[in-house]
Amino acid sequence: MADDGGGAKRLKTAEDGKDGVVTAEEAAQLRRRIAELESENEQLRRRGQGEGNHDVLPITVTVDLSRVTTGIVTHISSFLASSRGLLSLALTCKSFGWRQPVSTLNWSLVEEVSRQAVCSRATDDEMDCLPPYVRGTATWLSILHRHEHLLDFDVLLGGCIENQIGDKTAVCATGATGPNCNYSVAVSSSYVMRSGAHYAQFLITGKPYIGIVRPMPGLDVPGLDASAGDFCFIGDDHSFFPDFLAQRSDDWGDSEVHSCDFSCRDGKMNWTNWHDEIEEKDWDGMEVCQSGDTLGMLLNLDEGTLTVYKNNRRLGMMKDELSGQYCWYVNLFNDSADTVSIKRGTLPNSDGATTA
Structure with a gap:
């Protein structure tokens, strides 16, 4: 079975832009967007401190998730490593936890990350010990959770x-x-x-x-x-x-x-x-x-x-x-x-x- 000491396997960036893989250009765009948001947040923080009005709620910055590709989200989500972290992500918003009609996937982004985690970590013998994926019965997230707890004294x-x-x-x-x-x-x-x-x-x-x-x-x-x-x-x-x-x-x-x-x-x-x-x-x-x-x-x-x-x-x-x-x-x-x-x-x- 897979050794815990090695940590989770990660998706790699690539230049050819294959589905589910982050290209170097996409990663650079994401870094630029993160830098822009950090700059905006710093300006808002300084404005609030200058006005000294703590009774007014800070302005909320809305991020257009349609500009973030599936490959980028999948790559970032893979670093969460655990089923608990992915569950928290699924509860964050529908774009992560619900299947989107425009998506080519048969499940949500969190389900896709869970599927990739199971398939990359579990050996053939371990897969025989896990419940099979069946829509409406077993989710990939639940299968990942089971894999993380195979050796529990239950x-x-x-x-x-x-x-x-x-x-x-x-x-x-x-x-x-x-x-x-x-x-x-x-x-x-x-x-x-x-x-x-x-x-x-x-x-x-x-x-x-x-x-x-x-x-x-x-x-x-x-x-x-x-x-x-x-x-x-x-x-x-x-x-x-x-x-x-x-x-x-x-x-x-x-x-x-x-x-x-x-x-x-x-x-x-x-x-x-x-x-x-x-x-x-x-x-x-x-x-x-x-x-x-x-x-x-x-x-x-x-x-x-x-x-x-x-x-x-x-x-x-x-x-x-x-x-x-x-x-x-x-x-x-x-x-x-x-x-x-x-x-x-x-x-x-x-x-x-x-x-x-």
């Missing part, structure tokens, strides 16, 4: 876990006390990995478990209170397993590995089919992780493997025989004050993964 289950304030890419154990308040899970459910190779990094504190789990959008476990109680996908408590299997679909594929994770506590691998098999085992390359370590996970669905990295060093292939769809997830323990944040990362070697 599903929390159990009684001792919460997102860190203002950041859904990070979760922490709450430190709550009481019976059955030991472990909880967080799932990045909006990012469903279906094919290809996907790499993510997890910055850890404590001794969490980190791995993959089947997507279960309709999960509704009877008796589960998200604000209380223990919850995990792999463990001694099998009472939720039938509810997990009830969510099975053809998209899960043929593999019976429905959840698999790495233990930062002892480096072991755990997996289950939520039926009659739960396995905890040693594997070549296993290592204990400490607070402050960064754990990398590479899920390669073309090869059916899950590979683990520690601080950008490859530990090895932890599990094979994987197929179908998976999401990233973490399992936190309350007594060790676990915290985990997830982010896109750059694969340390040439395994051929998208950064996700």
Whole structure:
């Protein structure tokens, strides 16, 4: 997947005046017009100060937007970079947020900038995870917003876990006390990995478990209170397993590995089919992780493997025989004050993964 560290891609100026591209002449005209407006505003400011009348509203300068070409507006808008900034622009005036009858576009200027942002930033594998554009159902602005939040931990289950304030890419154990308040899970459910190779990094504190789990959008476990109680996908408590299997679909594929994770506590691998098999085992390359370590996970669905990295060093292939769809997830323990944040990362070697 696309690396966040590089920033948004920009439209370039060009001499040939192609549609959606700012020519050097257009850019020069815009700079001259900006200079004229700044000069007018300075004259008005000085006039108001000289008259000393603060009860009179200042004169408003009206800009004729018809003189500003689509290419110029698109180029400038691309520097807003985020869906939030583009939404603010759309609310500024109809010329930006509404489709204009005279326009050759099938959507507004803000929609066009959003479309270009998605297409320039998202990889093919990411595009498979995003909703398709359908007029009246999904806008390009909403698709861009989804792309910006693919790795959010948007599903929390159990009684001792919460997102860190203002950041859904990070979760922490709450430190709550009481019976059955030991472990909880967080799932990045909006990012469903279906094919290809996907790499993510997890910055850890404590001794969490980190791995993959089947997507279960309709999960509704009877008796589960998200604000209380223990919850995990792999463990001694099998009472939720039938509810997990009830969510099975053809998209899960043929593999019976429905959840698999790495233990930062002892480096072991755990997996289950939520039926009659739960396995905890040693594997070549296993290592204990400490607070402050960064754990990398590479899920390669073309090869059916899950590979683990520690601080950008490859530990090895932890599990094979994987197929179908998976999401990233973490399992936190309350007594060790676990915290985990997830982010896109750059694969340390040439395994051929998208950064996700």
